[in-house]
Amino acid sequence: SQTIHQWPATLVQPVGSPLSLECTVEGTSNPNLYWYRQAAGRGLQLLFYSVGIGQISSEVPQNLSASRPQDRQFILSSKKLLLSDSGFYLCAWSVPGHGYEQYFGPGTRLTVT
Amino acid sequence: QKEVEQNSGPLSVPEGAIASLNCTYSDRGSQSFFWYRQYSGKSPELIMFIYSNGDKEDGRFTAQLNKASQYVSLLIRDSQPSDSATYLCAVTPGGYNFNKFYFGSGTKLNVKP
Numbered sequence: 559s560q561t562i563h564q565w566p567a568t569l570v571q572p573v574g575s576p577l578s579l580e581c582t583v584e585g586t587s588n589p590n591l592y593w594y595r596q597a598a599g600r601g602l603q604l605l606f607y608s609v610g611i612g613q614i615s616s617e618v619p620q621n622l623s624a625s626r627p628q629d630r631q632f633i634l635s636s637k638k639l640l641l642s643d644s645g646f647y648l649c650a651w652s653v654p655g656h657g658y659e660q661y662f663g664p665g666t667r668l669t670v671t
Numbered sequence: 672q673k674e675v676e677q678n679s680g681p682l683s684v685p686e687g688a689i690a691s692l693n694c695t696y697s698d699r700g701s702q703s704f705f706w707y708r709q710y711s712g713k714s715p716e717l718i719m720f721i722y723s724n725g726d727k728e729d730g731r732f733t734a735q736l737n738k739a740s741q742y743v744s745l746l747i748r749d750s751q752p753s754d755s756a757t758y759l760c761a762v763t764p765g766g767y768n769f770n771k772f773y774f775g776s777g778t779k780l781n782v783k784p
Contacts, residue, residue, distance in 0.1 A: 590770050592772070594774075600776060601759070601774050601775060601776030601777055602715070602759065602774040604771065604772070604773075604774075607770065607771065609770055648714055648715075650772075652770075652772075654770065657702060657703040657720075657722055657763070658703075659705055659717050659720050660705070660717070660761070660772050661717065662707075662714040662715050662716070663714060664713075664714055665713075665714045667712075
């Protein structure tokens with residue numbers, strides 16, 4: 559069966575500090591991978607998605623970036639965090655193609671102080 | 672105009688009643704439709720998906736899709752307090768963007784004992 563991992567689970571970082579969140583998927587090959595952010599009491603904002611190694615699509619211009627160095631690894635980064643970057647960061651995967659459902663990792667709760 | 676719209680709620684129903692959650696979408700070419708449940712502080716979990724017009728039943732849950740009217744709904748029969756959560760509607764667009772998922776902001780459901 560497929561499993562998706564995210565770490566860390568919680569993170570408190572000062573403004574201006576760097577960020578690195580990691581997501582890995584087990585039990586599947588060549589998945590589509592996604593990063594979402596959910597602000598408190600809000601919906602899911604798609605940040606990045608990837609259909610393969612090194613292939614990243616950015617949905618929202620901001621100070622975040624994403625990379626996919628391996629087939630089942632997806633990394634979200636920032637060089638300098640802003641207060642507005644606080645939120646619940648969710649990684650998700652799906653089987654490529656039409657109509658396949660998406661599954662979420664446990665999430666990382668980031669607080670920028 | 673947002674791609675996916677949901678009433679934020681809260682929707683309050685008594686235990687044992689039917690809860691009806693609705694979602695509308697803007698892209699007439701949308702292909703696939705999903706309902707997720709999200710408990711407070713947790714990541715979304717998939718409840719159901721539907722691709723064709725009509726009803727799809729799974730236990731106490733029924734998803735209804737009407738592509739002509741561009742809405743999808745979720746019915747929860749015999750609602751339980753454990754069903755209290757935020758329900759997210761997700762849609763995949765038509766055309767070449769079928770790898771993307773658009774989420775509504777969610778409807779909060781409260782089931783009162």
